[in-house]
Amino acid sequence: MANTMFGAKIANPYSEALLQLGLNLYLKEENADTQIFFQIIFDMENLLAILKLTPVLEKYLSNPLIPNKDKKDVLEKCLTKKTSSTTKNFLMLLVDKKRIGFISIITQTFLNKAYDFVCLKFVEVCSAHSLDKEQKTKLIEKLKILLGPEFTTSKVYYSKINVTFKIDKEILGGFIIKVDSKIIDLSLRGELESLAKQMETNLLS
Numbered sequence: 001m002a003n004t005m006f007g008a009k010i011a012n013p014y015s016e017a018l019l020q021l022g023l024n025l026y027l028k029e030e031n032a033d034t035q036i037f038f039q040i041i042f043d044m045e046n047l048l049a050i051l052k053l054t055p056v057l058e059k060y061l062s063n064p065l066i067p068n069k070d071k072k073d074v075l076e077k078c079l080t081k082k083t084s085s086t087t088k089n090f091l092m093l094l095v096d097k098k099r100i101g102f103i104s105i106i107t108q109t110f111l112n113k114a115y116d117f118v119c120l121k122f123v124e125v126c127s128a129h130s131l132d133k134e135q136k137t138k139l140i141e142k143l144k145i146l147l148g149p150e151f152t153t154s155k156v157y158y159s160k161i162n163v164t165f166k167i168d169k170e171i172l173g174g175f176i177i178k179v180d181s182k183i184i185d186l187s188l189r190g191e192l193e194s195l196a197k198q199m200e201t202n203l204l205s
Contacts, residue, residue, distance in 0.1 A: 007102050011102055012109060014094065014106050014110075015110035019110060019117070021086060022037040022114070039082065040084055040087050043079075043083050044087065045111065046080065046083075047087075047091075047103070047107055048104065048108060048111065051104050051107070058101070061075075061095075068095050075092070075095070079091075091103075119160055120162060121179060122161075122162050122164075122179075123147075123161050123162065123164070123178065124166060124177070125139065125164070125165050125166070125175055125178075126166045126167070126178070127165070127171060127175035127176075128168065128173055140161065140163055175187060
């Protein structure tokens, strides 16, 4: 628990610094700079995926006996050609500041902050059968309206959503939508269970 709290204390200022750097680029008018902000998000998502797949990597980066140059060389190999120079420079700074051992929690904290900023919501849609492209598009548009609009002092905008579609044969028909901890049950199974409860209530009343 103490290590987790210490890690969070370390992660917050570094993740906030990267976010602010990204936002400075995002708020500029140049389209290229706007894309850099989202590329930083993609970079950190890719890095977090690599760290989860190879736990030994973070142990290697955390080892104080390994020279910084070797750590930087390993990080270079983890980065793709599309990785922004901003992300690369940030990671090298973490090595120089002896904070690269907290890379997982720093990355996750940054992503949480970035997702909040862009109002990104993760949605999971479970259906009995696969949906075609047109059905998915219509459903996503309805979900945007359902989850928005969001209001600010200057404009109205809809939430950005990341939708994952899954097959669940037990649903029978329709689909179940999960947004964070909320569940919207639009399945045939859900309708049947609701009808059964209603009938049971009527019989007992």
